[in-house]
Amino acid sequence: MMASFCHFPASPPHQSLSKLLSPLRRPRPHPFLPNVLCIFNPNRNRIRAGSQFRRLSLSSSSIALPPEELDSSSLGDLTRPDFPILHQEVNGFNLVYLDNAATSQKPTAVLKALNKYYESYNSNVHRAIHSLSAEATDEYEQARTKVAAFINASKPKEIVFTRNATEAINLVAYSWGLSNLRSGDEILLTIAEHHSAIVPWQLVAQKTGASLKFVGLTKEEVPDIEQLKELLSVKTKIVVIHHVSNVLGSALPIEDVVAWSHSVGAKVLVDACQSIPHMVVDVQKLDPDFLVASSHKMCGPTGVGFLYGKSELLSAMPPFLGGGEMIADVFQDYSTFAEPPSRFEAGTPAIGEAIGLGAAIDYLMGIGMQRIHDYEKELANYLYLSLLAIPNVRIYGPAPSETVHRASLCSFNVENIHPTDIATILDKQHGVAIRSGHHCAQPLHRSLGISASARASLYFYNNKKEIDVFIRALKDTIDFFISFHGTEGL
């Protein structure tokens, strides 16, 4: 395990800005979205004179101009100023926020969009004739179009806005599941699924008589794809699978899984909560039947998420929640229903929040998902290697290598110290925010033989300096407990 990551290309600690802006890495221009870049470096308080340098922030929508030469800074350094929340102290220490897998922070652009909505044109959508309502409806539907473009869905109407990914999975389970699953049918999942991907199917399985099957882990601590192939059969009606694991940091070959599943006649629901914020996700390439994600993990506000579903599937699905908006005609004893996506959007939606999600997508596209992904690969390896170097630390999931790319998160345990203790002292004595617990993956923890783990998860606004602070703090924390236990077990 130790040898594999030696092959990984070493990256320089600082990327020069010009390299970041090289043609290869320039964000792909997209027909719908503005193309912006951030060139502001907060750590050096100099602003270069001269026409080549323009000081811009990603929150504005002006066109970027490449500077000739600037101090090298990472994507993290460049984007930090856009996130006001990161500039604070907790318990007397500078905040180091490493809990991004739980939720991400929001850039000023998103906050401004939310504010602007409520200040200028808040109005109920799809209902009224008046100008404010028309504007709100336009922006709301524009947000839907942005989401569709973001994942390369062919039609905006294949995007259903929900409260979050959990609700989206429930939507599929109750709407598609209840009308398509029968006794004897199988639902295939992996042991590493999030509770939100497991529980709705348990509930629906109970009602329909279907059963759940789980794919286990390989010894590299990745879901066993070979076992998945074996478990697929004509009885399998749907495969519910994550793209990137929020605990193991591993990514699954979704294209392959979809191909194999379709060949036995099974549908595929992809939980993209941990992938969409961090990399390019193309639903036409991956070809899932359903895909879910939450806004709050991708720089958007809480309270909104979405379900992507192939239009022919959505059209055949009965309503999930009933109410206004999703109807066509309502009589006393029955109603007729709207076409998707409205059919699945009962009641007044989180309008401002959906628009905020649209602003988040603009922001992310302004940086470029590939660029974010490449930067995070560096962070991921740096984090992994730094953690590995600490004695008695056990990291879960696969080791990074040429072929195995980890997400920029590490779940780990320190021998003889409870993860809650680690997280508490990291917070109280160092201002470092990580998570401890089962991360909504109890079956996974049980199969790893542990009750809880600690997890540090990064996003593109983190940088290596913060990883260094975390590692120092972790060592300090470990010493704190060791010096207390004496030589007990260590």
Added chain:
Amino acid sequence: MSSLSSSLRLFSPKLRQTFPKSPFLPSKPFFFSSPISFQRLPRSPLSEPLRAQQQHQRQQREAEVDLSVLPPRLQEIIALFQTVAEPKAKYQQLLHYGAQLPPLDPRFKTDDHRVRGCVSQVWVRAFRDADDHAAVRFEADSDSALTKGLAALLVFGLSGYPATVVASVPPGFVHLLGLQQSLTPSRNNGFLNMLKLMQQKALQLYSEVGDSEINGVSESKGSNSGAKDGVLDDKNTILGEKTDKTGKDSIFGEVSSANWSGDSLPFGDLMVDGHGMNSADGVQKSSNGGIGGRRERIRQRLERELSPVELEVEDISYQHAGHAGVRGNGDGETHFNLRVVSKEFEGKSLVKRHRLVYDLLQEELQSGLHALSIDAKTPSEA
């Protein structure tokens, strides 16, 4: 002086200056603070007013805790923490307490003893003190060192006191320790849930006062289920019945159940049971002062001790006739509603008022009185 103290607050919020009742604190602990006084510059205009607000809130919370309801040993522990200025040292102190906790016998590491909602595993056990049957002792354990430290604080601070004293400890005392322990009720709040479970177990023991004399069986795990079931919302009704009582063979009376649902501690109508007598055992109900006349005895006692402006004693045992717990006590006198308006209650919290009444009626509780519903007010409140 005030500017010095305010700057002290900024970097050592743990120090409290107002502790007149505790003999353990030095009167002016300023010498624990650093000689150099400086303020951290706020990073952003947003965070500074928020911090000041949080400081103020914290000071308010600390000031609200009534030290006198805390058992002396707990007060000592609090005082000790207050002499430790640095947060890191406080955590070391906490770990130190945890290390002193003896490991819990594995047979007690069961679901019944587990504190719900902790990410770490925490077990708590309550048992009667061998020497002093009115006192409760605790044992606890956890796989998290810090949680074990908190458990130890509670075990050392609360063991050896009567259940009513334990039950009236407000969780807010933890603010005085300066550990920034949150008291927001949530499934993740180990400290709060630990304290609640300990208080719950203590009260269960208290309700079985006298059992161990009659029958060698110690507090059984089975009795806990009765406590959980009998949760009542109506302020004026008495307790739920024990579900597994079989009448003649059982020796347990009705188990007390305060309103444990949700997040509140039982500072409202705290109900306490006396022990139910079993006719099969031949033990008579009110052995003191003759049969019948309990109502009179209660009246007289309360009148003598509390000089109430208003006093109502209502025997509502008929509402519980036919209970397993009442069987054999055909002529009632097991459940009473009390309404007392007295100056004696002034300055006392609700719990202390109830405690006062129970203490006065101890004999009745020991001799067949099952339950009291108490409405205790001062003349100005009535």
